[in-house]
Amino acid sequence: MNILNSKAGIVIEREYISRVRKKSFLITTLLIPIIMIGLITATTLLSMQDQEKEKVIYVIDYTGEYFPVLQNSPQCRFVDEPVSSPYAHLIITGDLIENPKAISLLSEKYITEKVENNINHQLNTYLSNKKLSSYNIPNLEKILSESKIRINLKAEKFNKDDNQTIQGKSAEDIKPASPSAEASSLFSMVFSVLIYAFIMIYGGIVMQGVMEEKTNRIVEIIVSSVKPFDLMIGKLIGIGLVGLTQFAIWAGFIALLFSGAGILGYAPAIENVYALFAGIDIAKLLLFFIIFFIGGYMIYASLFAAIGAIVNSPEDSQQYMAPITILIMFAFIVGSASARLPDSSLAFWTSLIPFTAPIVMMSRIPFDVPLWELLLSIVLLFSTAIITLAVVAKIYRVGILMYGKKPTWGDIVKWLKY
Amino acid sequence: MYFLETKKVIKQYATGNTALDGVSIQVPKGIIFGLLGPNGAGKTTLIRIINRIMAPDSGEVMFDNRKSLPDDVYRIGYLPEERGLYRKMKAGEQAVYLARLKGLSAGEASKRLHALFQKLDIASWWNKRLEELSKGMQQKVQFITTIAHNPDLLIFDEPFSGFDPLNTELLKNEIRSLKADGKTIIFSTHNMASVEELCDEIALIDHAKVVLSGNIADIRRKYRCNVFTVRTDNESLAVDDSFCEVVSRTKDHNLYCFTVKKTSDTSNSEFITRIAASNEIISFEEKAPSMNEIFINTINTTTYEYPKL
Numbered sequence: 035m036n037i038l039n040s041k042a043g044i045v046i047e048r049e050y051i052s053r054v055r056k057k058s059f060l061i062t063t064l065l066i067p068i069i070m071i072g073l074i075t076a077t078t079l080l081s082m083q084d085q086e087k088e089k090v091i092y093v094i095d096y097t098g099e100y101f102p103v104l105q106n107s108p109q110c111r112f113v114d115e116p117v118s119s120p121y122a123h124l125i126i127t128g129d130l131i132e133n134p135k136a137i138s139l140l141s142e143k144y145i146t147e148k149v150e151n152n153i154n155h156q157l158n159t160y161l162s163n164k165k166l167s168s169y170n171i172p173n174l175e176k177i178l179s180e181s182k183i184r185i186n187l188k189a190e191k192f193n194k195d196d197n198q199t200i201q202g203k204s205a206e207d208i209k210p211a212s213p214s215a216e217a218s219s220l221f222s223m224v225f226s227v228l229i230y231a232f233i234m235i236y237g238g239i240v241m242q243g244v245m246e247e248k249t250n251r252i253v254e255i256i257v258s259s260v261k262p263f264d265l266m267i268g269k270l271i272g273i274g275l276v277g278l279t280q281f282a283i284w285a286g287f288i289a290l291l292f293s294g295a296g297i298l299g300y301a302p303a304i305e306n307v308y309a310l311f312a313g314i315d316i317a318k319l320l321l322f323f324i325i326f327f328i329g330g331y332m333i334y335a336s337l338f339a340a341i342g343a344i345v346n347s348p349e350d351s352q353q354y355m356a357p358i359t360i361l362i363m364f365a366f367i368v369g370s371a372s373a374r375l376p377d378s379s380l381a382f383w384t385s386l387i388p389f390t391a392p393i394v395m396m397s398r399i400p401f402d403v404p405l406w407e408l409l410l411s412i413v414l415l416f417s418t419a420i421i422t423l424a425v426v427a428k429i430y431r432v433g434i435l436m437y438g439k440k441p442t443w444g445d446i447v448k449w450l451k452y
Numbered sequence: 453m454y455f456l457e458t459k460k461v462i463k464q465y466a467t468g469n470t471a472l473d474g475v476s477i478q479v480p481k482g483i484i485f486g487l488l489g490p491n492g493a494g495k496t497t498l499i500r501i502i503n504r505i506m507a508p509d510s511g512e513v514m515f516d517n518r519k520s521l522p523d524d525v526y527r528i529g530y531l532p533e534e535r536g537l538y539r540k541m542k543a544g545e546q547a548v549y550l551a552r553l554k555g556l557s558a559g560e561a562s563k564r565l566h567a568l569f570q571k572l573d574i575a576s577w578w579n580k581r582l583e584e585l586s587k588g589m590q591q592k593v594q595f596i597t598t599i600a601h602n603p604d605l606l607i608f609d610e611p612f613s614g615f616d617p618l619n620t621e622l623l624k625n626e627i628r629s630l631k632a633d634g635k636t637i638i639f640s641t642h643n644m645a646s647v648e649e650l651c652d653e654i655a656l657i658d659h660a661k662v663v664l665s666g667n668i669a670d671i672r673r674k675y676r677c678n679v680f681t682v683r684t685d686n687e688s689l690a691v692d693d694s695f696c697e698v699v700s701r702t703k704d705h706n707l708y709c710f711t712v713k714k715t716s717d718t719s720n721s722e723f724i725t726r727i728a729a730s731n732e733i734i735s736f737e738e739k740a741p742s743m744n745e746i747f748i749n750t751i752n753t754t755t756y757e758y759p760k761l
Contacts, residue, residue: 041553044549044552044553045553048549052538052540052541246538249536250536250537250538250539251532251534251535251536252535252536252537252538254505254530254532254534255530255532255535255550255597256550256553257505258503258504258505258525258528258530258532259525259526259550259553259554259555260553435500435505435506437534445467448467
């Protein structure tokens with residue numbers, strides 16, 4: 035059966051066209067990227083400004099051994115004479131190898147992690163070198179440089195293929211070939227936020243649409259010619275397509291931006307971005323974004339549709355929305371955590387559980403997820419989506435024609451059997 | 453030949469309320485059929501079942517002398533009591549959408565609706581959004597969407613609510629002309645005056661059951677109470693107490709209007725002859741019970757028989 039000529043097809047057409055043609059769709063589609071870019075630029079600029087400020091640290095070193103070790107950096111300047119209002123006081127009272135606690139950093143201000151790390155790093159390196167050399171180990175230099183390479187590799191996403199070619203290359207050479215952990219984190223954040231936002235926003239639009247039809251009573255006329263299931267599925271598909279359209283427009287924008295910038299000769303700037311992208315399979319990310327969006331949207335938007343069918347007024351919807359919102363918020367929080375720990379068992383399990391899978395999986399994919407996990411997650415997601423749809427269809431069918439008192443949870447369970 | 457028939461339709465809601473308890477109605481082709489009853493009697497549920505919005509628990513709906521089929525909804529036009537259209541959608545576009553859902557192609561729907569908008573003098577509203585129109589205008593658009601697909605059966609639930617007297621008259625004429633075109637019309641209302649004016653047959657539903665049904669003239673005859681209005685220009689009415697009694701007298705523009713109750717078992721002709729013999733009569737008329745009175749009386753007695761829980 036050709037779906038476009040069916041009843042559901044006519045419903046899809048209306049839902050899609052009436053929304054895409056709206057001015058608000060055009061405005062949000064254009065405005066959101068601009069706002070996002072603006073916000074990112076503004077925060078980056080602000081934090082850069084903060085970093086540029088030089089911090090003077092007054093070192094009171096009773097041993098006299100450590101002050102010469104501390105090297106000035108663009109952010110930190112170490113002095114051993116009193117200055118007016120230093121950023122912090124570094125007080126060293128004894129031999130740090132014997133007594134590691136004989137050091138403290140005092141400040142009236144909040145001490146940033148960077149400053150703390152800077153001092154820690156410098157002193158730790160110095161102390162461990164000193165300790166190592168006290169053992170008189172032969173070939174110390176070689177051992178040290180080898181241990182350095184290992185540290186660098188750990189910071190990169192390490193592919194098995196790279197393992198073969200790695201010998202004879204320095205850490206610098208490997209960098210462009212595989213995505214850095216930083217780039218993966220960035221993509222992980224962006225895509226999990228994106229899928230979360232899309233599911234919430236378009237789920238909400240579905241709920242509003244169902245509620246509109248119920249409260250203005252047009253639903254009675256529509257279901258006198260269309261089966262409630264066709265109306266519901268038509269609405270879900272139509273609005274889902276609006277979401278995908280918006281996503282496609284944004285993807286197109288970005289592609290255009292890059293090719294445009296490339297042509298106009300901003301090549302060096304673009305190269306940096308390409309370097310960031312390198313090793314991340316964008317096509318794969320987009321493909322799975324679409325698959326997981328469809329699955330997650332089917333589950334959540336149909337639950338939202340059920341709420342729209344149950345309630346008689348927007349005010350009533352809060353009560354029913356709470357459990358769903360909590361669930362999706364939980365998924366979002368786990369998703370953010372997974373961006374930091376993509377291999378944790380929490381991330382593993384929640385990326386299989388269908389209600390959290392779309393968001394958590396999107397945050398894990400940039401770090402490479404085994405294919406079987408992806409496929410299992412997708413199978414579970416879509417089977418749950420179909421079950422959810424079947425259950426919701428029953429609630430929807432009864433709910434859209436029920437007016438008057440707010441149904442209790444018990445009533446809703448009765449509708450399922452009805 | 454009935455165009456629409458329901459046979460012992462039973463419908464119970466999840467909450468345990470019985471909305472319809474063995475309801476059978478027969479609607480002959482080409483008439484206006486009044487579906488009457490107090491609020492909550494089960495009319496809307498019956499209409500929903502006829503529209504195939506709901507399925508009955510048991511019983512059958514016969515459409516055009518066979519069991520009702522899914523595609524029959526294309527032959528029904530339904531104007532619900534609680535109406536509404538998409539507020540943000542343009543009137544014409546919305547009407548085309550609803551007509552397409554009723555099985556018309558996009559082109560055909562647009563053609564017919566343009567003609568109907570023209571006919572009802574609202575062509576200039578085609579591109580107006582619903583929220584820009586007044587309530588009465590919206591009702592007109594809604595009425596058009598009900599008849600656009602040229603259905604054989606029309607179901608109007610309280611069609612006159614929200615219409616001013618002028619538009620009510622327009623709508624009544626529209627309904628009459630639909631009947632003249634051979635359409636069958638089910639008409640649900642609380643307005644008994646319009647029932648008397650438009651309906652050929654009725655069914656009165658109360659507490660999920662049909663408590664009264666049939667031809668309006670027959671029903672009124674059945675409910676006659678042998679009360680007559682006699683007008684004379686004489687101050688008193690000379691009658692024989694053996695066959696009638698004068699219930700009341702009022703003065704109306706120099707005429708005296710007597711309400712007379714017939715107490716003996718005589719025919720109307722004989723009755724009028726005997727009164728006319730001793731009085732100068734200006735008019736004589738049997739006071740038939742109005743549908744309003746029949747409605748109230750029937751509901752009262754049934755309420756008595758089926759006490760409220």
